[in-house]
Amino acid sequence: xxxxxxxxxxxxxxxxxxxxxxxxxxxxxxxxxxxxxxxxxxxxxxxxxxxxxxxxxxxxxxxxxxxxxxxxxxxxxxxxxxxxxxxxxxxxxxxxxxxxxxxxxxxxxxxxxxxxxxxxxxxxxxxxxxxxxxxxxxxxxxxxxxxxxxxxxxxxxxxxxxxxxxxxxxxxxxxxxxxxxxxxxxxxxxxxxxxxxxxxxxxxxxxxxxxxxxxxxxxxxxxxxxxxxxxxxxxxxxxxxxxxxxxxxxxxxxxxxxxxxxxxxxxxxxxxxxxxxxxxxxxxxxxxxxxxxxxxxxxxxxxxxxxxxxxxxxxxxxxxxxxxxxxxxxx
Ligand SMILES: [Zn+2]
Numbered sequence: 001x002x003x004x005x006x007x008x009x010x011x012x013x014x015x016x017x018x019x020x021x022x023x024x025x026x027x028x029x030x031x032x033x034x035x036x037x038x039x040x041x042x043x044x045x046x047x048x049x050x051x052x053x054x055x056x057x058x059x060x061x062x063x064x065x066x067x068x069x070x071x072x073x074x075x076x077x078x079x080x081x082x083x084x085x086x087x088x089x090x091x092x093x094x095x096x097x098x099x100x101x102x103x104x105x106x107x108x109x110x111x112x113x114x115x116x117x118x119x120x121x122x123x124x125x126x127x128x129x130x131x132x133x134x135x136x137x138x139x140x141x142x143x144x145x146x147x148x149x150x151x152x153x154x155x156x157x158x159x160x161x162x163x164x165x166x167x168x169x170x171x172x173x174x175x176x177x178x179x180x181x182x183x184x185x186x187x188x189x190x191x192x193x194x195x196x197x198x199x200x201x202x203x204x205x206x207x208x209x210x211x212x213x214x215x216x217x218x219x220x221x222x223x224x225x226x227x228x229x230x231x232x233x234x235x236x237x238x239x240x241x242x243x244x245x246x247x248x249x250x251x252x253x254x255x256x257x258x259x260x261x262x263x264x265x266x267x268x269x270x271x272x273x274x275x276x277x278x279x280x281x282x283x284x285x286x287x288x289x290x291x292x293x294x295x296x297x298x299x300x301x302x303x304x305x306x307x308x309x310x311x312x313x314x315x316x317x318x319x320x321x322x323x324x325x326x327x328x329x330x331x
Contacts, residue, residue: 002077002097012174017077017097023158045161047108057102058131060124067121068128069105073165076101084141084170100136100168104129110161114151115264122253125164130241130249132166133278137242142168143282144176152271154301164274172280180280180292187291195293199233207322210329211258215251218259220321220328227303227319228267230259230328232296239292240278259298266331271301 002017044052053071060068078099086095106114106125117125129147136142149164150157172180186194202208202219210218210230218232232255238244244252263270279292309315 001082002079004095004097006093006095008092010174013095013171015077015097020075020077023075043110043159043161045105045108045159045163046110053103053105058128058135060128062120062124066108067124068107070102070128070132070166071105073101073103078167078169080139095170098141098170100139100142100166102132102166104132104164104166106162106164113162113269114149115260117257117260119250119253119257122256123249126241126244126249126252126256129164129166129276130244133241136166136168137281137284139168141170144169144172144280145278147276147278149274151274152269152301154271154304155273157271168281172282176280183291193237193291193293195233195295199235199293208325210262210325211255213251213255215248216255218255220325222321224317224319224321224324225315226299226301227317228263228270228300228324228328229317229321230298230324232256232259232298234294237289238294239288240284240294241276242278242284243289243294256296262328262331263298263300266327267300267302272298273301274298 002015002019004013004015006013043049047065050056050066050069053069054074055072057070057072059066059070078097078101080098080100082096082098084096084098086093104125107117107121112121133145133147136145146167146169147164151162183194186192186197190197199217199219202222203212203217205222208220208222210220212218212235215235216232217235218230221229221231232252234248236248238248263272275297277295277297279288279294303318305315
């Protein structure tokens with residue numbers, strides 16, 4: 001069973017999840033030795049292999065076949081079925097591994113990657129994630145939801161079949177909480193959302209602007225931590241997928257499609273992490289929309305982080321965002 005342990009030095013929680021060691025791994029840094037179809041035969045995320053995944057939570061079906069499914073993570077780091085409890089171990093403190101850990105199987109097709117998705121695939125993908133963000137909010141023990149995609153071994157993926165993950169926690173992680181409080185204070189002082197002001201400035205300095213539509217803006221942040229990092233930010237007052245209408249989902253699908261076409265053409269099959277940032281569940285109300293802005297971060301993993309980054313939390317980025325923007329725009 002997993003558990004959170006509190007680090008007294010950093011004031012951050014560490015999640016210990018020994019179950020994760022048992023994960024199958026059909027990806028590694030070397031080239032795949034087996035032909036793709038043999039790997040695919042063993043893949044539990046494929047069409048007609050549904051019996052190999054744990055009890056399905058939800059699915060989207062079109063023309064009689066499923067397009068996206070959500071299942072509990074078989075090698076879960078968190079479990080929704082255990083009691084929330086904290087224990088003191090003399091000087092130290094631990095907390096049971098309570099929470100949700102789900103897998104979004106984005107497509108039934110083994111070799112289809114996000115840069116191959118149609119507008120309809122992206123809409124299904126966002127719609128099923130939205131349904132989980134809405135549903136998990138009903139569990140009042142959960143304070144924070146993390147939605148992310150690891151693409152490629154260098155980004156931490158262990159399965160090559162395109163998927164995302166959802167982890168819902170009974171507390172807000174320290175880093176997120178600090179940012180959240182900062183955004184709230186900024187709003188109290190300026191009556192504007194911090195990210196709205198940042199986006200305004202980024203748009204003035206059009207060197208970093210890749211594309212935009214009526215609802216979203218896509219740019220390389222001024223102080224990108226990773227080479228070719230991008231951010232997609234809502235121009236409307238949306239703080240979470242909880243608030244998205246069908247047309248908001250369509251506009252987001254459009255800009256994601258535009259981005260991943262450029263991404264593949266500029267960089268090829270590069271590993272990346274994508275984080276879909278929604279306002280935390282805790283304290284969520286009408287006011288949240290004023291100071292918290294929905295956004296997606298995509299961080300390509302071209303270079304590995306090393307000792308200096310671990311020590312100082314300062315990333316060394318070898319590509320300026322204005323240069324990355326130029327390459328994306330020409331792709
Ligand atoms: Zn597969």
